[in-house]
Amino acid sequence: MQRIEQHASFDGSQEVWTHDSATLGCAMKLGVYLPPQAQQGPCPVLYWLSGLTCTEQNFITKAGAQQFAAEHGIVVIAPDTSPRGEDVADDEAYDLGQGAGFYLNATREPWAKHYRMYDYVTRELPALVAEHFPVTDARSIFGHSMGGHGALVIALKNPGTFRSVSAFSPIVAPTRVPWGEKAFSVYLGDDREAWKAWDTCELVAQASEKLPLLIDQGEADPFLAEQLRPQWLEEACARADHPCDVRMRPGHDHSYYFIASYMSEHFAHHAAALKR
Amino acid sequence: MQRIEQHASFDGSQEVWTHDSATLGCAMKLGVYLPPQAQQGPCPVLYWLSGLTCTEQNFITKAGAQQFAAEHGIVVIAPDTSPRGEDVADDEAYDLGQGAGFYLNATREPWAKHYRMYDYVTRELPALVAEHFPVTDARSIFGHSMGGHGALVIALKNPGTFRSVSAFSPIVAPTRVPWGEKAFSVYLGDDREAWKAWDTCELVAQASEKLPLLIDQGEADPFLAEQLRPQWLEEACARADHPCDVRMRPGHDHSYYFIASYMSEHFAHHAAALKR
Numbered sequence: 001m002q003r004i005e006q007h008a009s010f011d012g013s014q015e016v017w018t019h020d021s022a023t024l025g026c027a028m029k030l031g032v033y034l035p036p037q038a039q040q041g042p043c044p045v046l047y048w049l050s051g052l053t054c055t056e057q058n059f060i061t062k063a064g065a066q067q068f069a070a071e072h073g074i075v076v077i078a079p080d081t082s083p084r085g086e087d088v089a090d091d092e093a094y095d096l097g098q099g100a101g102f103y104l105n106a107t108r109e110p111w112a113k114h115y116r117m118y119d120y121v122t123r124e125l126p127a128l129v130a131e132h133f134p135v136t137d138a139r140s141i142f143g144h145s146m147g148g149h150g151a152l153v154i155a156l157k158n159p160g161t162f163r164s165v166s167a168f169s170p171i172v173a174p175t176r177v178p179w180g181e182k183a184f185s186v187y188l189g190d191d192r193e194a195w196k197a198w199d200t201c202e203l204v205a206q207a208s209e210k211l212p213l214l215i216d217q218g219e220a221d222p223f224l225a226e227q228l229r230p231q232w233l234e235e236a237c238a239r240a241d242h243p244c245d246v247r248m249r250p251g252h253d254h255s256y257y258f259i260a261s262y263m264s265e266h267f268a269h270h271a272a273a274l275k276r
Numbered sequence: 277m278q279r280i281e282q283h284a285s286f287d288g289s290q291e292v293w294t295h296d297s298a299t300l301g302c303a304m305k306l307g308v309y310l311p312p313q314a315q316q317g318p319c320p321v322l323y324w325l326s327g328l329t330c331t332e333q334n335f336i337t338k339a340g341a342q343q344f345a346a347e348h349g350i351v352v353i354a355p356d357t358s359p360r361g362e363d364v365a366d367d368e369a370y371d372l373g374q375g376a377g378f379y380l381n382a383t384r385e386p387w388a389k390h391y392r393m394y395d396y397v398t399r400e401l402p403a404l405v406a407e408h409f410p411v412t413d414a415r416s417i418f419g420h421s422m423g424g425h426g427a428l429v430i431a432l433k434n435p436g437t438f439r440s441v442s443a444f445s446p447i448v449a450p451t452r453v454p455w456g457e458k459a460f461s462v463y464l465g466d467d468r469e470a471w472k473a474w475d476t477c478e479l480v481a482q483a484s485e486k487l488p489l490l491i492d493q494g495e496a497d498p499f500l501a502e503q504l505r506p507q508w509l510e511e512a513c514a515r516a517d518h519p520c521d522v523r524m525r526p527g528h529d530h531s532y533y534f535i536a537s538y539m540s541e542h543f544a545h546h547a548a549a550l551k552r
Contacts, residue, residue, distance in 0.1 A: 008496065008527035010537045064340040064536065220284065251284035256337070261286045 001132050004029070010070035011036040014060055017132075023124045024083040025114050030125070031060040032133060037073035044138035044163075044274035045129060048078040049121065049147030052179070053099045056080045062256035068267035074274060075135050079125055081147065083114040095179055096186060102174070103150030104198045106187035115187060122154055140270040142166040144259055145223075149174055152200040152213060159209035164273035166214040166266050168259050169221055172233035175199045179227050201236040212243035214269050216262045218252030277408050280305070286346035287312040290336055293408075299400045300359040301390050306401070307336040308409060313349030320414035320439075320550035321405060322543075324354040325397065327421030328455070329375045332356045338532035344543035350550060351411050355401055357423065359390040371455055372462060378450070379426030380474045382463035391463055398430055416546040418442040420535055421499075425450055428476040428489060435485035440549035442490035442542050444535050445497055448509035451475045455503050477512040488519035490545050492538045494528030
């Protein structure tokens with residue numbers, strides 16, 4: 001682990017670190033925000049997963065999270081969205097390959113070798129964070145769009161691991177919308193049954209832990225009707241008696257302007273759970 | 277004036293507009309934040325001037341200003357930093373030409389034709405804003421680095437026009453530091469006496485209005501010792517009995533992480549003056 005950026009931010013420190021990932025077989029970068037409280041002792045951790053086309057930079061430069069992380073004393077970890085590098089399979093499309101890891105473990109070649117973002121985020125990354133930063137065992141997770149999908153899937157597949165979960169504009173049913181169908185057919189192959197292990201609406205139906213799902217969704221989001229469809233998650237949660245709060249936000253689009261507008265509320269949600 | 281971006285943001289609207297500037301002889305873009313209060317009636321205006329290499333985008337995506345503009349009910353105008361376009365003189369260096377207008381009126385060719393950012397910001401822009409947006413006559417100004425220089429110079433050269441002024445890491449003595457010497461010799465020629473009309477330390481010495489200068493400066497700013505030298509402004513203000521508060525911030529660098537960390541304090545400063 002090597003620190004490649006360091007900026008004082010709201011009495012804490014916004015950093016970027018790089019390391020060679022054994023899981024992904026490539027060098028990876030991650031954003032790490034250390035709140036001022038981390039100078040006194042270990043703090044809980046909140047993971048952020050970004051959306052299509054993003055790197056570790058988008059969230060740390062645009063979301064305005066540091067203010068609230070400093071207020072609540074939370075370490076924030078923002079990894080990249082996919083494996084990277086010349087040796088890593090890629091595609092010219094913005095919604096496939098590098099920048100579009102979808103937080104799953106690919107099973108088809110040439111993707112299976114490097115595209116293991118699920119294992120990276122759930123195993124290698126927490127171990128790395130625990131080794132290098134002053135953190136407690138308390139952890140939560142949130143994300144945006146493809147990263148909202150990642151946060152929800154990862155929380156649902158790992159009961160007891162996360163204190164809370166939330167998402168902005170998540171892809172809740174990737175097995176039934178174009179972004180997910182395209183990525184899953186390429187990364188996982190044609191067996192649609194196998195896709196269900198990576199679909200929030202499917203996972204909710206069988207969840208053993210009733211972790212409440214908090215979701216903010218812009219009503220003016222251009223991807224709402226075709227790719228996001230939060231009403232499908234509300235229906236799946238209603239059927240499974242799984243607590244779910246989808247808050248539709250008039251006028252808001254898919255951008256970081258939307259994310260920043262409700263960042264304080266998501267931090268309040270996670271801080272309440274992390275400090276229990 | 278044509279709107280080319282619109283994003284809901286903190287119950288208000290972050291927009292980008294474009295227009296053909298008569299002053300600059302080219303198309304220009306500007307960021308416009310309309311707080312929720314602007315839906316009820318006219319609001320005061322705060323101008324932001326960005327630094328070297330920036331466009332209208334840097335401030336609106338990275339500074340976290342919308343939260344505080346919405347809280348205080350202030351319209352925020354963030355113009356580009358220079359004229360733009362293929363017909364506009366340019367230079368390969370990051371600190372000259374497009375992206376480096378220095379908020380002055382150039383007198384040497386080929387710059388004099390388009391590089392009139394001082395006239396643009398002080399005349400054309402306020403008229404445009406008054407015509408198209410719900411604003412009162414109350415206005416203040418702030419900026420960063422080259423834009424901090426711009427804000428201070430513009431406030432000092434226009435007594436009675438601005439209710440308050442502030443700056444992050446401003447270039448306070450461009451006639452005596454490499455960035456300013458390079459730009460002024462190119463835009464204004466070799467007559468160093470003519471340069472003094474665009475130098476905050478020189479202007480303070482003859483200011484008829486004692487508008488207090490509020491400045492935040494990071495102690496870990498890599499440009500501090502060579503380009504910024506805020507102590508020169510403190511000395512000039514002490515000699516002229518001009519109120520000046522330079523706040524040195526340990527650990528902070530020259531980035532938007534620094535700016536965002538103290539944005540709330542600058543808004544409090546300007547809001548107090550704008551609502552008098």
